[in-house]
Amino acid sequence: MSIHNQQTKLTIGLFGFGVVGESLYKVLAHTPSLNAQIKKVCIRHPHKKRNAPAELFTTDAALLLNDPEINVIVELIDDPVAAYYIVITALTGGKAVVSANKKLIAENMETLIGLQQQYNVPFLYEAACCASIPVIRNLEEYYDNDLLQGISGIVNGSTNYILTKVTEEKITFATALQQAQAEGFAESNPALDVNGIDAVNKLAILLTHAYGIIVSPSDLIHTGIQNLDENDARFATEKGFDIKLVAKACKQQDGTIAAFVLPQFVAKADQLSTVRNEYNGVVIESSLADKQFFYGKGAGGFPTASAVLSDLSALRYNYRYEYKKLNYQAPASLTTECYLKVCIRFRGILHVPQDRFDSILEWSCNRNHCHVTGILPLSQLTNSDWWKQPGISILLYPDGIFENYEPQRETSDQNLGFVEQLAEAE
Amino acid sequence: MSIHNQQTKLTIGLFGFGVVGESLYKVLAHTPSLNAQIKKVCIRHPHKKRNAPAELFTTDAALLLNDPEINVIVELIDDPVAAYYIVITALTGGKAVVSANKKLIAENMETLIGLQQQYNVPFLYEAACCASIPVIRNLEEYYDNDLLQGISGIVNGSTNYILTKVTEEKITFATALQQAQAEGFAESNPALDVNGIDAVNKLAILLTHAYGIIVSPSDLIHTGIQNLDENDARFATEKGFDIKLVAKACKQQDGTIAAFVLPQFVAKADQLSTVRNEYNGVVIESSLADKQFFYGKGAGGFPTASAVLSDLSALRYNYRYEYKKLNYQAPASLTTECYLKVCIRFRGILHVPQDRFDSILEWSCNRNHCHVTGILPLSQLTNSDWWKQPGISILLYPDGIFENYEPQRETSDQNLGFVEQLAEAE
Structure with missing residues (x-):
């Protein structure tokens, strides 16, 4: 009972076979209906044992990037320089790209939008923001700039895990960080998470899709939880608050946007207070839909693969981000006047x-x-x-x-x- | 900086100018970027005062349905028989249709899917389920049948409002219902809400998009809150539970689905417990993304118009529901074996x-x-x-x-x- 005739068949070149890459491989095997096939996987270490047929792998990026049959590049690698090269080459070569690389995207937004336009190819990255939570797509589709009052998001799972443990189990920040690392929720070098860098990268991406603002993440006011200590946790508890690291964008009456990543006291009645451990949550307020709240896993192999999968699904009917708020006659701008x-x-x-x-x-x-x-x-x-x-x-x-x-x-x-x-x- | 060339311009024929219709009219005036225009509005009562230019209105449905320039019919009327005629006529005439009419959709799912296929036109109805919460689109895009473990949703705002008041303010069900009516959250004839009919209509729609199951809502096990009384509320409080009316679909190990609408005890730690008053919330569990929770207003003019708006936005790039789970080799079926x-x-x-x-x-x-x-x-x-x-x-x-x-x-x-x-x- 098929009602769609214009579906694009996806032939995928995958870069990276780490936790997310392998999850995606497994999931695609379980979703034949998607009509998407991984043709080749480019990896760095050819001798590492992989849970997939050996003939799938190569270390030669050009084999994927120059293959005319491959129409989608999925980029899921760690190395930011290599990732940039892959994404740029793929887009200029007319291939659609799906990526989960928030740092790459946040820091090169203008270039990446320009390439999408110039080469008329889609570049989707739902996985870059809160993994399984479809926040980018929803901001694109649901909220016109005029109607969007603000966004408040817990967008980093590691710091949220630490804050939950500190406030609920009264352990120290240092112990909580160790636990997070042991459970795999924090990098071995956790500075990017703990100092709020990961969160501000995501905020920069959200600002583009929410308000049409392109800003370098380093220019946004931000900090993490690196300086919080048990005195702060106790102070919050006494006041009846939780502590969360919140990425926030808030529209002022003149239409300008105040935006930052700061630790925040959160009232128990606030939806963000229900976001515990490694979960993420985003509250979107609009004059139209009132308050909406999206909650889910913001990291990890399968949750991230889930978002990549939704981008692949969207590519089949030629979906692309429109960045429509960038085309406004008077695009929104950032303010510190508050x-x-x-x-x-x-x-x-x-x-x-x-x-x-x-x-x-x-x-x-x-x-x-x-x-x-x-x-x-x-x-x-x-x-x-x-x-x-x-x-x-x-x-x-x-x-x-x-x-x-x-x-x-x-x-x-x-x-x-x-x-x-x-x-x-x- | 436009990167989309294939956008379809939408010329809308709107049926109904009640709360939702008028909200949509207002909102479209604030979203010029959508490039959508209401050409004509068909109403039943020509002499009622309207907050829009008189020349916009007509009582002649054919004027909209036969206008070749109108490529989208938005159906937002109360009368189910007239709504059915409008939707069928529009689809067979090759026009895209957007509707918020859950009863119409749930009861005629098979026919409506057949018409979309036969006439190759999209029919979108995000607003029919939880209004502002994009649950249908997410089930379509994000969750393959294999991966979707279950859905639990508070999908009816009136009953949730009543249950919140009864448990939190210890008032009687009768008083709470009166309050809901006074606040506009319940119909003057609240039977459809209170008896679970509205909820089971929504469950039937969710089952189609979640599992590819087409079922008449009246064949689903369901009841509402009509028989609950203060003894039940007290019993729940003693056990430390809230009471919610929950629409549920739950996958069994053999792949069959148990589905029903029943009042339920909800633990305080459950995300559904945070859904208070007239809000809606849906928890989706999948083996991929783990647990996701969507929360927002499930009724009302602007929240419903917001969902209609997102459907219109999707129509511009020719999005349509794929109903892909209907095409599975072994589609899921309902079970009562649990x-x-x-x-x-x-x-x-x-x-x-x-x-x-x-x-x-x-x-x-x-x-x-x-x-x-x-x-x-x-x-x-x-x-x-x-x-x-x-x-x-x-x-x-x-x-x-x-x-x-x-x-x-x-x-x-x-x-x-x-x-x-x-x-x-x-």
Whole structure:
């Protein structure tokens, strides 16, 4: 009972046969209906034992890239330089490309969009953002810029696993990180996850599909959980909050977008609070559909292969991202013209840079640290990294973004009192 | 920076200008990028005041259906007979159709699929299931039959609103229903929602896209919340559960599918427990992506219009449902060869049909009612409605579906004891 005649048969050249590559191979074997076939797999180490017929493998990339029968390149390798070469060569050669490489995509978005246009080929990468959660496709399809109020996402499974363990099991960050590594949720070099680099790469990709903004991830305000400690976890628990590392984009009244990756207090009633361990979750708010929440595994072989599979399925009917928000007469732009309610922990009262706060609302200090809750212009986090220094942690409050903030005289007086009172404690 | 050349321009003929129709009209005015235009709106009452130019409206359906320039019919009317005529006429006339009419679709699935094939036209209805939640598209794209373990969904907002109020605010079902009606979440005749008819229509649609099963909704085991009362709510609270009306499909080891709509106890840790008030939520379990959860508004003008909008967006690149699971060599089929752990409330001990249970695990009775927890073959709910009679309520336990169940002699003895002990209480 087939009703589709224009289906493209997919002949795949696969780069990489690691966890995701092998998962994809297995899954394709179980989905004959997709009518997709892996013709050749390019690997780096020819002598490694593989769970697939030997004749499938080659170490010669050109064998895949120059094969006219191969119409889709699936790129699932670790090496960013090689990945870039493969993707560019495939696109310029008129082949469709599917990739899960968020770093590659985020850092080269403009080039990659240009190539898709110039060579009229699709480049899909649903797996690059929250793996099994179809967030890119949904942002493309469902939300016009005008209607999209904001996105809040837990987009990195390793850090979420660590934060869950620290807050629920009261273990230290160091122990939790070890556990995450033991369970395979964190890289042996976990810096990219822990410092928020992975999350900000994903945020950059989301911004393109949500608002038509192309931005280098390194230009986005971001930090990870590297400076959080048990004092912060205790502080959150006392306030009744969870701590999550959240990638956020939030539309202001003038249409500009405030965007950043910061650790955040999350209220128990917030959907993001239900995202535990290595799972990911994204809340999308729009004036149309109200609030939507997508939850699923954000990493791992099969969840990532699942997203690659959905891209392959979409290629059969010639789906491509339209990047339609880039074509708007007045495309959205980023802003730092807003204010954050944050809790910042310093080593002691003398380390608090009071002049950076618009006002200080609450503080608590002891010999070892000083938690300051205050209002900070977002611009205070741009082009400076005082707030990322060792010993300093930052946590955004729930609903802690304000377009306007009028500091009150009383509050300023209070600041004065705060410093005078507590300088002695040092 | 446009990379898509094959886009189809959409010229829309809209049937219905109620809450959803008007929302769609407003939203299209805010999304010029969609390149879709409503040419004419067919309404029933020409003299009703409308928030749109008078020349847009007509009462003559033929004016839309025969207009060669109109290439999409959007059907958003209440009248099921008229809706059927419109959809059939449009499809046979070679026009694409978008509809939100779950009853129409569920009851005529086979015919509608046949027409799409015969006339080579797409018919999309994302809005028919959970409105703003893109569940149909995701089942089509993401989950191959082999990989899809099960679906559990809260797919009816009115009943979920009532259940939330009853369990959280301890009000009666009758009061909660009145509130739902006052807030516009329930129809003035709420029977279709409350009795589970709306939910089972949606389940039938989900079964087609999840497993390639075409089934008349009336042939699916279903009930609603009509017989639940405050005793059930109290019982659930004591056990630490919420109560939700859940549409469920669950794959057995032999590949057959157990499917039904029943009220269910839901553990607090279950994602479905976070779905409150008029929201909808669907958990999809697959061996590939593990567990995914989609959450959003399942009804209302803008959320429904949002789903219609996504269908229109998809039509531009000639997307259509493939119903690929219908083409499997061995398509899935429904089964009643499994067992449920349920709690059934009867008016009194003498009303308990013991022979229907495989075993009784627990019971508690007083003068007014008798809660019996036991194991019931699913076949006991087929082709009989003893369990839907006034005074009898049924609630499925969490993880309460078993492929096999071996009744134990001790348990049978216990049953005997149970009856003897409690007959006196009557």
